[in-house]
Amino acid sequence: MSVLVFTLIILIGSCFAGLVGSLTGLGGGFIIIPLLTIILGVDIHYAIGASLVSIIATSSGSAAAYVREGITNMRLGMFLEIATTVGAVCGAMLAMYIPTHMLAIILGTILIFSALLSLRKKAQQIIEHKSALAEKLKLNGSYPTPVGTVNYSISNVGGGFVVMLFAGLLSGLLGIGSGALKVLAMDSIMKVPFKVSTTTSNFMIGVTGAASAVVYLQRGYIDPGISMPVVIGVLAGAMAGSKILVNAKSSGWLRWFFVIVVLVLASQLIYNGLIGKI
Amino acid sequence: MAAKTRFKDADMQAIIGWVLRTGVILSVSVVIIGGVVYIYRHGSEAPDHRHFVTQPSFVQLNGIIQGIFDFHGRSIIQAGIILLIATPILRIIFSALGFVLEKDRLYVFISLLVLLIIFLSSMSGHIG
Numbered sequence: 001m002s003v004l005v006f007t008l009i010i011l012i013g014s015c016f017a018g019l020v021g022s023l024t025g026l027g028g029g030f031i032i033i034p035l036l037t038i039i040l041g042v043d044i045h046y047a048i049g050a051s052l053v054s055i056i057a058t059s060s061g062s063a064a065a066y067v068r069e070g071i072t073n074m075r076l077g078m079f080l081e082i083a084t085t086v087g088a089v090c091g092a093m094l095a096m097y098i099p100t101h102m103l104a105i106i107l108g109t110i111l112i113f114s115a116l117l118s119l120r121k122k123a124q125q126i127i128e129h130k131s132a133l134a135e136k137l138k139l140n141g142s143y144p145t146p147v148g149t150v151n152y153s154i155s156n157v158g159g160g161f162v163v164m165l166f167a168g169l170l171s172g173l174l175g176i177g178s179g180a181l182k183v184l185a186m187d188s189i190m191k192v193p194f195k196v197s198t199t200t201s202n203f204m205i206g207v208t209g210a211a212s213a214v215v216y217l218q219r220g221y222i223d224p225g226i227s228m229p230v231v232i233g234v235l236a237g238a239m240a241g242s243k244i245l246v247n248a249k250s251s252g253w254l255r256w257f258f259v260i261v262v263l264v265l266a267s268q269l270i271y272n273g274l275i276g277k278i
Numbered sequence: 279m280a281a282k283t284r285f286k287d288a289d290m291q292a293i294i295g296w297v298l299r300t301g302v303i304l305s306v307s308v309v310i311i312g313g314v315v316y317i318y319r320h321g322s323e324a325p326d327h328r329h330f331v332t333q334p335s336f337v338q339l340n341g342i343i344q345g346i347f348d349f350h351g352r353s354i355i356q357a358g359i360i361l362l363i364a365t366p367i368l369r370i371i372f373s374a375l376g377f378v379l380e381k382d383r384l385y386v387f388i389s390l391l392v393l394l395i396i397f398l399s400s401m402s403g404h405i406g
Contacts, residue, residue, distance in 0.1 A: 004321035007313075053359050057302055060365050064298035067291045074291070075385060078373060081392045089399040137384070206298070206366035207392065213363045214400035220333045224355035225325065228313040231362070235306060 003225070009040065011229040018058065018237020023244065024258045025118050025198075027177040027205070028234035029055040030111060034265040037104065037278055042226060044100045044278060048175030049222040052213045054234035055177045059205035061235065062242070066199040073141045073196050076154065076186075077203040080164045084182075084204055085211040087168020092215035095173045104273030107174045111266035114180040115259045133157045143196055152193050160190040172212035177205040290376035297372050301365030308358030316351025367396060 013035045014028070021028035029051035036047035066072050095103065134140055134154040142151045154160075163185035167178040179201050186197035216222050272278045336345030337356045345353025374389035 001324065002322050003325050004317055006325045007317060007321075053362060056362055056366060057306060060298045060362075060369075061302045064295045064302070067298070068295035070288065070291055072291075074287070074294075074373065078370075078385060078388050078392065081370075082388065082395070085392055085395045085399075089395065089402070092399070093402065138382075207370060207396075210363050210366045211396045211399050214396060215402055217339070217360070217363065218400065218402065220338070222356075222359060223333070224312070224337055224352040224359065225316065227359055228309055228316065228355045231306060231309055231359070232313065235302075 006040070007225070007229045010036070010226065011233045013039070014054070014230045014233025015237040015240075018054075018234035018239075019241045019244075020237075020258045020261065021058070021234070022238040022241025023254055024115070024262065025179070026114055026262065027055055027179050028058055028238055029176050030114070031262065031265060032230055032234060033107060033175060034111075034269050036226070036230075038265075038268050038272055044103050045095070045216075045221045046223050046226050048095065048103075049213070049216040050227040050230040051175035052209050052216060053222060053227045054231050055175075056206050056209040056213060057231050057235045058238045059177060059202050059209065061238070063199075063203045063206060066202060069144070069199075071143045071195055072199045072203045073139070073143075073192070074203070075137070076139045076141065076192070076196075077200045079137055079139065080161065080182075080200075081204050081207050083161045083164035084168035084171065084208040087165040087170075088172035088208045088211040089215065091169040091172025091174075092212035093172075094169075096215075096219060098173070101273040101276050101278050103174065104269045104278040107176075108266040108269035108273065110170060110174060110176070110178075111269065112263060114178075115262040115266070117180045117184060119255070119259060131155045131157065141196070143193070150193070152196070153191075155191045156189050160185050163189060168208050168211075171205075171208050172215070175212070175216075177209065179205055286376070286380050290373065290380075293376070294369055294372055297369055298365060301361065301368060305358045305361035305365060308361060309355050310358075312351050312354030312356075312358055314351070315349065315354055319351055367393070370396075 014032055017031035017035060018028040020031050032051050032054065033047045036042040037044050131154060134157050137157065139157065140153045142149045167181040167185065170176065170178045182201035182204060183197045186192040186201065187194060335341040336350045336353045342353050342356055346357060370389050370393050374386055377385040377389060
């Protein structure tokens with residue numbers, strides 16, 4: 001196999017990963033790691049490095065649009081980024097010492113959890129009771145809707161912060177955005193409205209990814225030959241995915257199909273990790 | 279007062295949106311240019327990414343500039359990737375400035391704290 005063929009395979013695979021990632025809401029990095037490690041036999045550290053770079057690209061690209069619409073809660077994002085970056089740095093350092101087959105098993109397990117989480121019904125909730133800490137940190141916000149501005153309050157800031165530490169840790173350890181966990185923490189613990197939590201999570205992923213990417217870059221785990229097709233492919237796929245999402249209202253069956261794809265990939269990762277092939 | 283603050287928040291959102299968008303477009307363009315050069319020069323060679331190997335000096339941080347002058351595709355790609363990693367970091371710097379303009383001391387501090395964490399993390403390679 002020549003460099004050209006190798007690059008084209010990664011490019012096509014990454015395009016698919018970006019598409020699936022954006023349609024399921026799991027993020028492109030998730031699918032690219034099993035693809036690189038299982039099918040192309042790439043060292044998992046390189047795969048994680050490339051994935052990190054690609055999630056920075058996709059999250060920054062879509063965050064640019066969301067921020068301007070005024071849905072993202074920037075203060076909430078900035079505050080929680082303290083937790084996600086600290087977690088990410090710890091995770092990235094930890095990844096350097098964990099054997100590759102263990103990384104594969106952990107990634108597979110998290111992948112299954114996130115896929116199942118993404119199927120969860122999203123209930124919109126607006127709470128108005130005031131939490132003293134949220135008030136002090138100016139976290140309560142508002143967002144525009146077709147029927148006017150909606151004000152919301154945030155509860156259990158401390159609990160959300162702790163879960164964000166963990167989300168950051170997973171992100172640095174496995175090179176994923178851990179968007180599903182971030183959204184879950186904001187939705188169910190901090191009671192952030194769903195629209196705000198998804199865009200704010202997306203806003204945070206870029207910074208979290210950058211915090212771990214600098215560690216991977218220093219250790220030489222970001223390989224230009226692999227990262228190049230991954231970044232281009234994932235970004236192109238994610239852009240196509242967001243177009244499809246806008247056009248197709250009922251993407252229910254599509255979601256199910258891709259969740260099954262993700263589950264198959266995840267079990268492959270765990271299997272290969274267990275028999276020590278990764 | 280409240281209306282004025284909201285106006286400034288909207289300004290900041292517009293600027294941050296622009297920073298993120300420009301950063302992604304610019305860095306991915308550099309990556310694509312580097313990719314074309316890399317494939318043109320090395321397309322028919324055999325890749326080996328199965329195991330971790332020490333990277334050639336022209337993709338390491340202090341060799342990139344020289345590598346670009348020597349027209350190494352991978353140096354150009356790596357420069358694009360560094361630009362991409364810098365994009366969200368630049369976003370924090372811009373939000374810190376925005377909070378300074380809003381006289382929101384707490385969030386100036388929080389933005390600088392996040393910057394410090396990333397800075398320390400980028401120094402870790404030299405220590406560990």
